[in-house]
Amino acid sequence: MTIDLNALYPKLVNLILDTIFVVDESGQIVFVSEACLQLLGYSSAEMIGTPLLDYIHPEDQERTLVAARRVMSGHTHTDFENRYLHRDGHAVHILWSARWSEEDRLRIAVARDVTALRRGDQTRNALYRISEAAHEAETLRDLCDGVHSIIGELFPESDLYLGFNQSRSGRLSSPDWRTDSGWIDWQVPPGSALEEVIDTRKTLMAARDPAHSGLGMHTKTGSEVANWLAVPLVFHESVLGVLVIERATTAVSYDEADKSLLEFVATQVAAVVERKRAEENLRFLAHHDGLTGLTNRSLFYDRLETALRSASRNEGRLALLYLDVNDFKQINDTLGHEAGDQLLIEMAQRLRDCTREADTVARMGGDEFTVLLTDVRGRESVENAMAKIRDMLSLPVVLGGTTVRVSCSIGSAMYPEDGETARLLVSKADAAMYASKRQAQ
Numbered sequence: 403m404t405i406d407l408n409a410l411y412p413k414l415v416n417l418i419l420d421t422i423f424v425v426d427e428s429g430q431i432v433f434v435s436e437a438c439l440q441l442l443g444y445s446s447a448e449m450i451g452t453p454l455l456d457y458i459h460p461e462d463q464e465r466t467l468v469a470a471r472r473v474m475s476g477h478t479h480t481d482f483e484n485r486y487l488h489r490d491g492h493a494v495h496i497l498w499s500a501r502w503s504e505e506d507r508l509r510i511a512v513a514r515d516v517t518a519l520r521r522g523d524q525t526r527n528a529l530y531r532i533s534e535a536a537h538e539a540e541t542l543r544d545l546c547d548g549v550h551s552i553i554g555e556l557f558p559e560s561d562l563y564l565g566f567n568q569s570r571s572g573r574l575s576s577p578d579w580r581t582d583s584g585w586i587d588w589q590v591p592p593g594s595a596l597e598e599v600i601d602t603r604k605t606l607m608a609a610r611d612p613a614h615s616g617l618g619m620h621t622k623t624g625s626e627v628a629n630w631l632a633v634p635l636v637f638h639e640s641v642l643g644v645l646v647i648e649r650a651t652t653a654v655s656y657d658e659a660d661k662s663l664l665e666f667v668a669t670q671v672a673a674v675v676e677r678k679r680a681e682e683n684l685r686f687l688a689h690h691d692g693l694t695g696l697t698n699r700s701l702f703y704d705r706l707e708t709a710l711r712s713a714s715r716n717e718g719r720l721a722l723l724y725l726d727v728n729d730f731k732q733i734n735d736t737l738g739h740e741a742g743d744q745l746l747i748e749m750a751q752r753l754r755d756c757t758r759e760a761d762t763v764a765r766m767g768g769d770e771f772t773v774l775l776t777d778v779r780g781r782e783s784v785e786n787a788m789a790k791i792r793d794m795l796s797l798p799v800v801l802g803g804t805t806v807r808v809s810c811s812i813g814s815a816m817y818p819e820d821g822e823t824a825r826l827l828v829s830k831a832d833a834a835m836y837a838s839k840r841q842a843q
Contacts, residue, residue, distance in 0.1 A: 421513040427474065429453050432508065441496075441515055443489030459485035459493055460653065461559060473500045473509055483516065491627055491655030495520045521659055524556055528667050531555075536674035543585070545678050546577040549671055556663065557647050559654065563616035566635075566643035566675070567600075574643065595620055599632040599644055605665055607631050607656055610648045618648070627655040633668040637676045645671060691765040693743060694750035702764035702772060706824045709776050713817055721784040723773040724831035725791070725812040728839065730769040733806065741801040745808065748799050756794045757787075772828070781816065788812050811839035 421441045424433035431454050434446045442449075442457060449457075458466050462484040469482050479500045485493045500511035535548025546564055553562045565574035568587070578584035590597050595608040595618030607628040611619040618630040629649040635642040645668045647656075689701040697705070706722070713720050727733075727749060734742040746769060753763045753771060762774040773791070778784055795810045813834025815827045 418512075420515075423454065423509075423511045423513060425454050425470075425509045425511070427507050427509070429455055429470070441513065442486055442494060457486050459487055460651070461485070469498075470509065473511075474502050476502060476504075478502075479511075487654060488657075490657070491653070492657030492660070493517075493654060517659065521663060524663060525666055528552060528556060528663070529670060532667070532670045532674060536678065539678060542675065542678050542682055543577060543583050545674060549667075550577070550579065553645075553647065553667070556667070557660070559651070560647040560649050561615070563646035563648075564643070565646070567641060591617065594618060595630065596632060596644065596646065599634055600641060603634045603636060603641055605631075605633045605661055607661060610650070616646050616648065618646070627652045628657075629655055631656045631660060631664060633661075633664050635668055635672040635675065637672040642672055642675055691750075694747055694765050696750050696753075696771070697762055697764040699764065699766050702762060702766070702774070703824060705762050706774055706827070709774060710817060710822070710824060713776075714822075718776075719778050719780075719817060721775040721778045721787075721814055721816045722827045722831045723775065723784075723788060723791070723812055723814050724766075724828065724835045725771050725773070725810045726835065726839075727769040727795075728809045728811055730808075733801070733808070737801055737804060737806075741804075744801050745799060745806075749795060749808075749810075752794045752797075753791065756790050772831070778816070784814055784816065788814060811835050813838055 418435060419437060421437040422433070422435040423431060423438075426432050431449050431452055434449045436446055438449055439445050444457075455463060455467070466484050469479060469484075473479050479498055482498045482500065484496060484498070486496055488494050494515060495517040497514045497516045498511050499514075500509060502509055531552045532549070535545055535552065539545035539548055549564060550562055553560070563576060565576045565588075568575055573587050573589050576586050576588065578586045590600060591614075594611070594614070595606055596616065598604075598620075599606050606618070608618045608620055608630045609627065610630040611617045618632060629652060630646070631648070632644055632646040634644050645664065647664065649656075689698060690696060691698045709720050712718065727745070730742065730745070733745055746765075749769075749771070750763070750765065753773065757763055757773060757775075760776055762772075764772045764774075766772055773787075775784065775787060791812060792810060796807060798805050798807050800806075813831045813836070815821060815830035815834065817827060820830045821827045
């Protein structure tokens with residue numbers, strides 16, 4: 403039996419699972435096996451006669467041209483990898499084996515789809531990197547910066563938006579990537595794709611909103627490119643926030659593989675975010691008052707000692723104010739301890755509002771507070787600060803439906819006039835406060 407190899411050859415070529423390309427020296431496809439339909443979603447008839455460059459991912463075109471010129475100069479390629487675009491817009495990772503036929507002036511190459519392998523590598527690498535970031539990060543913001551870097555490597559052509567729910571305000575808090583430690587608070591507008599993700603706790607692929615970065619917009623016809631992808635950050639049934647990526651281009655869309663990868667990343671991120679929040683909360687409680695959130699006695703003394711050393715080196719001046727709420731016991735006795743707690747919380751907030759960011763406000767216990775004023779000019783400036791505090795604390799406050807007015811007694815001590823040690827300054831300010839209280843009675 404005689405076998406017609408010339409007739410059999412095309413059938414054998416088209417049985418190969420990998421795709422065979424033959425490209426002329428101008429970059430036009432002159433032959434492609436039928437496996438191209440599975441690889442890129444195009445039939446061989448559609449691809450023959452078109453430039454191979456048309457199918458290459460925009461970010462990989464330049465280095466692919468460099469590799470092609472190298473093959474055409476006689477160097478065989480067996481391990482070149484790049485990305486092509488499937489007909490539906492998603493990226494396909496391809497590993498190439500290519501050589502140049504000088505006799506035919508053609509580039510002959512075999513393309514193997516390694517997308518699944520690369521996704522597996524990315525998933526394992528993401529798990530390791532997230533664990534590493536969680537271990538190295540000292541703060542939640544440090545962790546966010548680590549996640550930003552990881553997402554940037556997994557989706558290099560995408561912008562990242564990472565938002566955390568603020569349960570009290572219904573807003574999202576996001577890292578400000580323009581600064582090293584800043585945050586941005588923003589309201590999620592109704593009707594946006596982002597709102598649906600948070601409300602439904604479900605992943606959503608949608609179209610990017612050109613006018614509002616990060617929000618996404620619902621597709622109307624279903625034909626829009628899915629260049630916006632958001633995954634809720636869920637931990638133990640609680641929605642911590644949302645992880646969003648989007649592309650400015652409409653040439654490339656996200657696919658189910660991107661969705662699965664981002665969902666995996668989001669699951670890991672949610673777990674480490676919750677752990678980091680718990681760690682930060684423990685550290686906060688160790689140095690702050692549990693009721694008012696003010697600096698506690700221990701941290702206050704640390705800051706006072708630090709301020710004194712700085713003032714000593716720089717021949718500076720500082721002031722210590724010691725104050726308490728007059729007739730606080732009567733508030734507790736008549737309106738209840740819950741009202742008393744509300745009053746302390748309100749007083750703490752007012753003290754924050756009428757002092758500078760560089761100053762330290764602390765709750766020493768009960769209804770007693772201290773204020774550390776740094777870089778003061780003289781006693782007159784301290785008296786002005788005390789008057790401002792008295793006026794602020796004397797404003798009416800509503801406690802359990804009842805409007806009350808309270809006053810405070812304040813004592814002060816200055817460095818270096820009234821003492822050069824923390825203990826002496828606190829003692830003198832405390833004594834001056836009680837003297838002020840006796841005069842008011």
